[in-house]
Amino acid sequence: ATKTPPTYDSVKSQKPQVLGTNRAGRVNxxxxxxxxxxxxxxxxxxxxxxxxxFNRDYNYDWVxxxxxxxxxxxxxxxxxxxxxxxxxxxIPKEHWSYPDWIDRDKAKEAREEMDRxxxxxxxxxxxxxxxxxxxxxxxxxxxxxxxxYYWRVEPSIELFCDIPSDPFRFMKENNKKYSxxxxxxxxxxxxxxxxxxxxxxxxxxxxxxPEGNAMEFISSDNGETYNRCHFWSNFEIGSxxxxxxKEYIDYFTSLDKDGGFFYERWGDAPVHSIAxxxxxxxxxxxxxxxxxxxxVPFTHCPTEEQIRLDLRCSCKxxxxxxxxxxxxxxxxxxxxxxxxxxxxxKKDD
Ligand code: GDP
Ligand code: MN
Numbered sequence: 157a158t159k160t161p162p163t164y165d166s167v168k169s170q171k172p173q174v175l176g177t178n179r180a181g182r183v184n185x186x187x188x189x190x191x192x193x194x195x196x197x198x199x200x201x202x203x204x205x206x207x208x209x210f211n212r213d214y215n216y217d218w219v220x221x222x223x224x225x226x227x228x229x230x231x232x233x234x235x236x237x238x239x240x241x242x243x244x245x246x247i248p249k250e251h252w253s254y255p256d257w258i259d260r261d262k263a264k265e266a267r268e269e270m271d272r273x274x275x276x277x278x279x280x281x282x283x284x285x286x287x288x289x290x291x292x293x294x295x296x297x298x299x300x301x302x303x304x305y306y307w308r309v310e311p312s313i314e315l316f317c318d319i320p321s322d323p324f325r326f327m328k329e330n331n332k333k334y335s336x337x338x339x340x341x342x343x344x345x346x347x348x349x350x351x352x353x354x355x356x357x358x359x360x361x362x363x364x365x366p367e368g369n370a371m372e373f374i375s376s377d378n379g380e381t382y383n384r385c386h387f388w389s390n391f392e393i394g395s396x397x398x399x400x401x402k403e404y405i406d407y408f409t410s411l412d413k414d415g416g417f418f419y420e421r422w423g424d425a426p427v428h429s430i431a432x433x434x435x436x437x438x439x440x441x442x443x444x445x446x447x448x449x450x451x452v453p454f455t456h457c458p459t460e461e462q463i464r465l466d467l468r469c470s471c472k473x474x475x476x477x478x479x480x481x482x483x484x485x486x487x488x489x490x491x492x493x494x495x496x497x498x499x500x501x502k503k504d505d
Contacts, residue, residue, distance in 0.1 A: 176239065178213040178322065185305035185324035187211070187218040187240075188294065190286065193227045196234070198311030203237045206309060210319035215240040216307075219299050223252045223285070243299045251293040252285045255412065263418040270421060275345045278421060288417040290389065290424035292408040295399040304328070308392040316448035316457060316471035317464065323393050323444065333398040334432040335442035336387035337449045337456045338477055339484040344384060346421040349414070351382035354430055357410040364403045370438040372491040373484070374430055385484035386429035390451045393444075394428075403435050443488055445497075459497040 187206065191199055203218075217240045220226060226244045235242045254260055263284075270278025277283040294300065305324045327335065358365055376383045398404060408427070416422045432441050446463055448471045449456045456478060457471035458464055464473065478485040479500050489496050 176213065176215045179215055181322065181325060182214060182216065183305060183322070183324045183328045184303055185216055185307070186300070186303045187216060187238075187309050188221065188300065188306045189218065189309050189311075190221045190290065190294065191230075191311060192222060192224065193230050195311040196230050200233060200237060202309050202311055202313045203234060205313065205315045207237065207239055209315040209317065212239050214322060216324070217241045217243065217303075219243045219245065219297075219303075221245045221247055221294060221297055221299070223247045223289075245297055245299040247289065247293070247297065251289055251297075254418065257413065258415055258418050263415075266419045270345070273345065275421065276343065278345075284417055284421060287422060287424045287427075288412070291417070291422070291427040292405075292412060295396045300396060303396055306392070306394060306396050308389070308394075310390045310451060312452065313390065314450040316450070316455075317446060317467035317469035320446060320467060323447070327393060327395065327442070330442070331440060332442045333395040333436050333440045334387070334428070335393045335444055336389075337391050337444050337447050338388040338451075338454050339385060339429075339488060340388060340454070340477075340482055341384040341484065342386050342423065342426050346423060347382075347384075347416070347426055348420060350411075350416055350420070350422055350426060350430075353411050353414040353416060354382075354434070355379075356414075357407055358434065360410070361403075361406065364406070364435050366435070366437055368437045368439075369435065370433040370441055370491065373438075373488055374433045382426075382430070384426075385487060386423075386426040387432070387441075388451070388454070389423075389425035389428050391447075391449055392428070398436070404431055407431050407435065438492060443485070443494075459500055 189199065218234070218238045220234065220242065222245070225246055231244055254263070267279050267281060295306070300306065305327055307323070323335070326332070371379060374382060374385050411422070411427065445458050446467060447456070448458060448469050450471070454477040455471060455475040457473050457476040458469065459473070459476060459478065461473070463469070464471070477483050486496070
């Protein structure tokens with residue numbers, strides 16, 4: 157006997173309605189994405205992943221920021237995919253241009269030199285504005301001012317496991333200010349004088365540096381030099397109120413005056429990471445083992461099989477970056493006396 161295949165309508169009517177079942181305990185938080193209109197289809201993949209693994213049950217808002225106007229297609233498609241309310245903001249010109257103390261000829265020469273040396277994004281002007289914006293401005297965009305926590309999402313990322321509970325709520329309940337999933341070493345060519353600039357700032361403001369910070373994560377010689385470890389900032393869940401604090405703003409302003417966003421190619425990852433490691437207590441920084449994540453070219457996939465099964469993970473354990481030589485996550489475990497999972501040292505490649 158032949159079987160009738162199910163029709164679209166019959167399948168649709170069987171689909172469980174799960175939208176928004178965990179809205180009740182939400183905190184004041186939003187997803188935030190900096191993107192161009194041309195990033196739309198890569199962004200669609202990221203949104204699907206975030207919604208399927210987490211936000212369909214929570215319906216948190218999503219703020220999109222751009223140095224240009226978002227077009228109709230970008231707004232329409234992203235609004236249809238995000239389960240929460242979407243907001244679209246244009247970045248004010250003053251936050252995406254040269255401050256008056258920057259010598260543009262010198263900046264141009266620096267770009268050309270870095271381009272000749274084949275340093276990644278070394279020749280790009282827009283990338284520098286992007287890094288400076290993410291370092292010092294996104295958290296004070298008018299659309300961000302009403303929120304307490306943010307989760308940064310970039311185009312073409314993937315989440316591989318169900319998110320078992322609300323990370324925003326975890327941040328708030330545990331007084332966490334910054335969190336990460338992948339950490340690694342920065343290319344020294346992009347930040348030759350960053351540490352000098354940081355030391356100048358901490359010298360002027362020793363009162364901003366608390367006992368029990370995570371300095372050991374970023375310096376292996378008690379603050380003399382930067383060991384280039386940083387949290388990979390294409391994923392971040394953090395406190396907007398911390399970024400808007402006098403301490404952080406003074407830090408950013410001081411670095412910005414030194415010009416390295418333009419004369420070198422300082423990334424927002426080392427800038428955020430150094431601030432968090434020096435100005436927070438180490439318990440205020442959190443590593444998410446259970447958030448499995450990909451952004452080209454690295455993956456975080458939990459080492460423990462039981463976690464991967466419980467959370468219906470789809471990542472390949474062999475691709476986990478945590479224990480590879482170029483990762484700083486082992487250092488994070490060591491300085492916090494955290495127990496590494498069984499099997500951690502099996503560095504497959
Ligand atoms: P990478 O991850 O370091 O390779 O850099 P990306 O190209 O992913 O850029 C980082 C983030 O900034 C992504 O969310 C991009 O969509 C965004 N971005 C980069 N350049 C620009 C730009 O010129 N304008 C806007 N609006 N967004 C940008
Ligand atoms: Mn990216």
